[in-house]
Amino acid sequence: MRFTYAEAMTQATYYAPLARAAEAAGYTSMTVADSLVYPRESDSTYPYTDTGDREFLEDKEFLETMVLCTHLAAVTSTLRFTPFVLKLPVRPPVLVAKQAASIAYLSGNRLGLGVGLSPWPEDFRAMGVPWERRGKRTDECIDILRGLTSARDQQGFFGYDGEFYSFPPLKQCPAPTEPIPILVGGHADAALRRAVRKGDGWMHAGGDAEELERLLARLAEIRREEGDTRDDFEVHVISYDAYDPDGVKRLEEKGVTDCIVGFRVPYIKGPDTEPLEKKVEHLERYAEQIISKVG
Known part of the structure; x- marks a missing residue:
């Protein structure tokens, strides 16, 4: 089992010292949240909280995700960074490919x-991208990311001709020396199938134990339907079981490869008042009590 440290919507200056502390404590990776804009008026709902409100996002310090990944990678040496999750279809995929390849x-x-x-129509509107057919657009974006970050012919060129994106063969340099794992987030059936068909893994966004059981069962069912027998398919989940050694073993038996753990509820209005020292204390205690025993 691998362990991912999650912290979001805190003071921007905390992320670098937290990344260094997570690396020293033995975590495999750290999540990096993504948020582009906060509109003054919106009737959108957030799908991963009970109330659906989004006021907790107002005035939170969100550094641009790929920039923050680069910054944190520069102050660490082993920790992996995982956008959780990058709002892909509102961004130009060729640019995202260049950013991802550079970071890797x-x-x-x-x-x-x-x-x-993105669950927010306002993100699409602000970026000048249609809200309609966003799933199909995401599929094309993933194809482009995959193609541009790995050589597709002997000269390393990749071209694309889809419904939303089209460009002649081109290449980006430097390329990563290993494939970049693409992990698809979302709880809808289409997202689970996209993770299997297009991705290298699935990322769970939280919820109760019963819902997680259903999602894991459905993911396994889709993998069987698609004939997916990969041993390296990643399954990242948020679960209370991750805070108990026996619970971690239960998750592992269900096919979970990565536990995402955090130590406070981030969906609160107003600033995060927890001191940096307390955050480090929490992540170190978890490493001592859980990671050292089951990792």
Whole structure:
């Protein structure tokens, strides 16, 4: 089992020292949250909280995700960084491919590229991208990411001709020395199938134990339907079982490869008042009590 440290919506200056502390404590990776804009008016709902409100996002310090991954990679040497998740279809995929390849190259292949659909129509509107057919657009974006970050012919050129994107053969240099894992987030059936068909793994966004059981069962069912027998398919989950050694073993038996753990509820209005020292204390205690015993 691998362990991912999650911290979001805290003071931006905390991320570098937290990354260094997580690396020293033995975590495999660290999530990096993504948020582009906070509109003054919106009737959108957030799908991963009970109330669906989004006011907790107002005035939170969100550094641009790929920039933050680069910064954190520069102050660490082994920790992997996983956008959780990058709002892919609102971004130009050729640019994302260039960013991802650059981060992977500079960091020694320490990027796990978590991607998904933004739940906010306002993100699409702000970026000048249609909200309609966003799933199909995401599929094409993943194809382009895969193609541009790995050589597809003897000269390393890759071209694309899809419904939303089209360009002649081109290449980007430098390329990563290893494939970048593409991890698909989302709880909808289409997202689970996209993770199997297009991705290298699936990222769970949280919820109760019963819902996680259903999602894991459905993911396994889809993998059987698609004939997916990969041993290296990644399954990242948030679960209370991750805070108990026996629970970690239960998750492992269900096919989970990575536990995402955090030590506070980030969905609160107003600033995060927990001191940096307390955050480090929490992550170190978990490493001592759990990672050292089952990792």
